[in-house]
Amino acid sequence: MKWKQAQPIVYKQLLTTVEKNRIGHAYLFEGPKGVGKVDAMEFFVQAMVCENKTSGEPCGKCRACIRVANRNDTNFVEVFPDGQQIKIDQIRDLLAEMAKTGMEDGRKIYVIHEADRMNISASNTLLKFLEEPTTEITAILITEKLASILPTIRSRTQIISFKPGSPEMIRHFLENESIPLPLASTASYMTNDAEKAFALAKDEQFAQRRKTVLKLVKAVEAHVQEGLLFVQEEFLPTFKEKADVEEGLDLLLLAYRDLVAVKVNPDSDCAYPEMRSFYQDRALMLSYEQVSKKLEAILQARTNVPRNMNRNLLMEQLVLNLQEGYTFV
Ligand SMILES: [Zn+2]
Structure with missing residues (x-):
């Protein structure tokens, strides 16, 4: 998976968290567009639920991993902006979902995409929930705009920062993908997004x-x-x-x-x-x-x-x- 090469620090961090079973209540994945935040989220969710993991690494093949990949795990809920905003009702529905005692045991995980789009009432509702952490629930908030997240929410999450790709990092990644050095070098200077650089080089x-x-x-x-x-x-x-x-x-x-x-x-x-x-x-x-x-x-x-x-x-x-x-x- 390409994001692991582009974000080695985040990768190590998430792996260690799962391996040592130190999974927290809330994470905030922040960083520019196209640097692997969503891929890392899926990896992290799979790592938390995988039935067959090795040193924190999910197998990607077991029932739990596949359910996450196919988005049909009832313990894994994602919220996306409804139009320009994430509204209070969406957060209320989400929290109601989290409060249900379902058929399936185990950790419940919810993800809020573009979390900076939560309006103020949605943010405050979420904040109240984050203030009373429950052991078996983990939140992952994803944003490109860390500064737009309420400071009170930020302070209740573990912030995982995704770095923009440096030319060197991207060139290395492209060379690993068998792109010749001259092309890999130029593409690495044209964008700090590894996936875009790959598309250019191809x-x-x-x-x-x-x-x-x-x-x-x-x-x-x-x-x-x-x-x-x-x-x-x-x-x-x-x-x-x-x-x-x-x-x-x-x-x-x-x-x-x-x-x-x-x-x-x-x-x-x-x-x-x-x-x-x-x-x-x-x-x-x-x-x-x-x-x-x-x-x-x-x-x-x-x-x-x-x-x-x-x-x-x-x-x-x-x-x-x-x-x-x-x-x-
Ligand atoms: Zn698995």
Whole structure:
């Protein structure tokens, strides 16, 4: 399962909790979107109920695990926002469900998705419940907005923080998924969401665009005319729509970010590792000021794309700006 590699600390934490049988009354899973919170929740729920676990790890195959996976375990209840909010009636229904003495023994677990969407009366109702913990009930609240959860609720939960993926962590994860290093590196800098990075790295169009951007860098750094020609002949035909140009500029920005990093330290982590020797050569020719002007020029162009500026003009202007500060020797 991919989330375990992306969130090794959380994984260890949950595993130890189950292994040592120190399951608490309430957990708050918080962190950015797409970092594995829901996968981790399902893992944790299975780990709590599994009939056949090994060192805290659920088997995923027993009756209890399968019931959780198929969402037909009456002891496992999930609440989702009803429209924009989670309303008091939803929390009341949930608590009534938890109070039932069912046919099935064992721990009852409830999950509140997007818990930050509980309105104030829903929050207060839940709070009263959390203030009187029952041994056999465990709550898991999930949120991307920790600050929007009532402090009184926060203080009654164990907060489990999911980290945004670092480029290094994501690259490692992608390499484990057999993605070649150059692609894995670039994708790891494009997003801090491991799943999105994986999708990008698998996308043939992305690989093609990446190549086009690197050719642009080489053309621009070689000669302004070459850069202008390349924009017309290859860049614009590849990056047709507004969103495409935005992605193209993000990719271009990474190349110059790499150049700065390599200028500081030749062994720096790169979004385009195969460009390292090119960067090293260019780094000798360019001052920090010159490189930072280039970065500014790309950022400026990036800001102008959503403003519906003519993309042809925008890219030509960018190539010219990338030349400025260049010392002809
Ligand atoms: Zn199991």
